[in-house]
Amino acid sequence: MKNLLRVFGSKEVSRHANQVGRHLDELFHLTMDRTVRLAVTGLNQSGKTVFTTTLIHHLLHALEGANLPNFSVASENRLLGTRVMLQPDLDVPAFTYERYMRSLLGNKPTWPVPTDALSEIRLAIRYKPSGILSSRLTSSATLHLDIIDYPGEWLIDLPMLxxxxxxxxxxxxxxxxxxxxxxxxxxxxxxxxxxxxxxxxxxxxxxxxxxxxxxxxxxxxxxxxxxxxxxxxxxxxxxxxxxxxxxxxxxxxxxxxxxxxxxxxxxxxxxxxESYQKLVAEGFLKRYFSRFDRQIVLLDLLGALNRGPGAFADMRAALEAILGHFRHGPSNLLNRLFNPRIDRLLFAATKADYVAADQHPNLERLLRRLVARSANDASFQGVEIQTQPLASLRCTRTVMREHQGRRLSFVQGTPRGRERETLLFPGEIPDALPEAEDWDTHRFHFMEFEPRRPPDTEGLAPPHIRLDQALEFLLGDKLR
Incomplete structure (x- = not known):
């Protein structure tokens, strides 16, 4: 009996200590403006500019009918509004969100020109806290979100160090x-x-x-x-x-x-x-990379499959080379003040709308296998990792049709370089890393598509696939 009381008592002490820790954390965040530095990067032709643009657009218009059911602060009606603020780093070019959005929502939508330099934008997100203590002490709080968009090519330099x-x-x-x-x-x-x-x-x-x-x-x-x-x-x-x-x-x-x-x-x-190492690669690491809190890495997995085993293997090698330079680990008060580190990392396979919806589970499994080795190392150090297929701006829809006695999933959209919508069978995604016979049969031919004008003429809610899930993983815990 004494042993049982001792165990029970230790569990109770631990539980109360955790509760006290959570309350202290809430109080800390109430006494100062909070800032999260979200880094957005992508390997070759991954759609990084489109992702950053649509993410900003949905946050700014979340109260005007944006479709974000899996972004808890919005679905729970706790979001009070978002606005663009003056950016903190005056010597960093601004991310010109409005210009990119105009090209996506024009009468004849076009994909924006990819960015070729680091840029930044700051958003202030005002919301109602949901924490036990914080919701009683204040009716609203503000999270400053610094989005840093940088070329994946610069990330490739880090292994050179x-x-x-x-x-x-x-x-x-x-x-x-x-x-x-x-x-x-x-x-x-x-x-x-x-x-x-x-x-x-x-x-x-x-x-x-x-x-x-x-x-x-x-x-x-x-x-x-x-x-x-x-x-x-x-x-x-x-x-x-x-x-x-x-x-x-x-x-x-x-x-x-x-x-x-x-x-x-x-x-x-x-x-x-050696000068390049010190001034460029190490300079980027010290000035920017070491200050990131959250990171999303975008991958054009479909494009790599299209281009064959060389491009696919090269993407995998690049990921394994660069991910060792992420400063992973659990974030706490001391780390936030003196040694910031990335504590959540999202790998996203972009352009998920280029294949039918029933292929998305395979796309996610293939992505998970592609990054498994690097993800294991990061997870061991305490970072939360998620893999996810997404489409920042959905430009096709899945249509079921009978074909030669089989019911198949097609996609309907406007292929790149054309002007009329077409119904296409996009092909199937392997759920494991491709074998030699997969490449020998030339089975991968995934079509690219033009952006489609949203049905809302004001463009307040352009369709997406899982952008809200990405937001929830990257920011949800900071908006509670």
Whole structure:
């Protein structure tokens, strides 16, 4: 009996301690404005700009009929309003939400031009608290949401921080031994055979070598090839570094018996590589990446399947390389003040409306398997992880039809580059990582579609797929 009382007492003490902790946390949030820094990024052609634009639009118009049944603060009628605020970082370009939304909601909707630099917008979300203590002490609270939109190409730079110039060169050249990199890099590699790394460095040689290497990276990134693991990221999206000497280097074959000669081309390229590491990759890590609270990583899984095993494997390699640099872990008061870290991470397979609704479970399972290795490491460190198929702006609808005695799911929408809606059978998503025979039969041909004008002429509630679930996972706990 004494042992039972002791166990019961310890459980009661633990339960009351947890309740006290929750109440103290609520009181803390009541005494100061809260801010969540949500980072939005995506690998090649993932629809990052459309996602960020529609997320902002739905938050701003949630009280005007937006369809957000799984976003608890809205479905429970606790949302009091959202508005755009002055952004906190005055030297960061603003995310021009209104311009992007106009292109999506115009008389003839068009997809917005992808962003090629980091940008930011701040929203103030006012709501009624639902906590036991906070709801009694105040009738409303405000969450400041800083959305930081940045190119996934910059994220690819982070693994470079662990490598020397020689190790990075060896890794890149090894990747070029396999297709499609082997064919696409032919001109640049031919240039390397004529190059003497021991010769005196000249601006002309540095610029020409970097130009050929950049052309190779851009060919890899093209919509037809669609590779993701391309370093350095600023070579394909230079931003304010366009034309800077910092972007004039490239990988080189291993040094010969002479080693690294002072003043040589090899020494200068290595010096510029190290400067890129410090000023660009490490600068991004320290100034922005280390300050993120929540992160969503968008993936064009359908596009990778379309482009074949090379693009698909490259996407997986890119994910495994970059995710080790996320600062994962449970968020608490001390972390929030002194050592912020990402405590929720969402992987989203975009363009889910390009396939029929009955294929979404397979799309989610395939995504989960794709990120399983990296997700396991992050989960072990205490981060909450979710995988989800979504469509930021739904531009098709699923239609059931009889075909050769079978009842099949079709999608109806306007294919990319056309003007009339068409009924198409989009194909099926594998529920596991594709095997060799899947690629051999060329079974993946997922069509892309044009945006469709919402039935609401004011555009207050453009249709989506699971955008509200993404909002709930990323922000729901902060709006209670």
């Amino acid at each position: 662990q490598l020397s110039f020689e190790a990075w060169s060896e890794q890149t050249l090894r990747h070029c031994e396999e297709e499609p990199r082997r064919s696409l890099s032919a001109q640049w590699r031919d240039h390397l055979t004529r190059l003497d790394p021991t010769a005196q460095a000249t601006d002309e040689t540095l610029r020409e070598s970097a130009r050929l290497y950049t052309d190779f990276l851009l060919a890899c990134k093209s919509s037809k090839v669609g590779l993701s693991f391309l370093q350095p990221g600023r070579f394909t999206i230079p931003g304010d570094l366009k034309g800077a000497p910092l972007l004039t280097f490239c990988p080189l074959p291993p040094p010969g018996a002479h080693g690294v000669i002072p003043g040589s081309l090899r020494e200068e390229m290595a010096r510029r590589f």
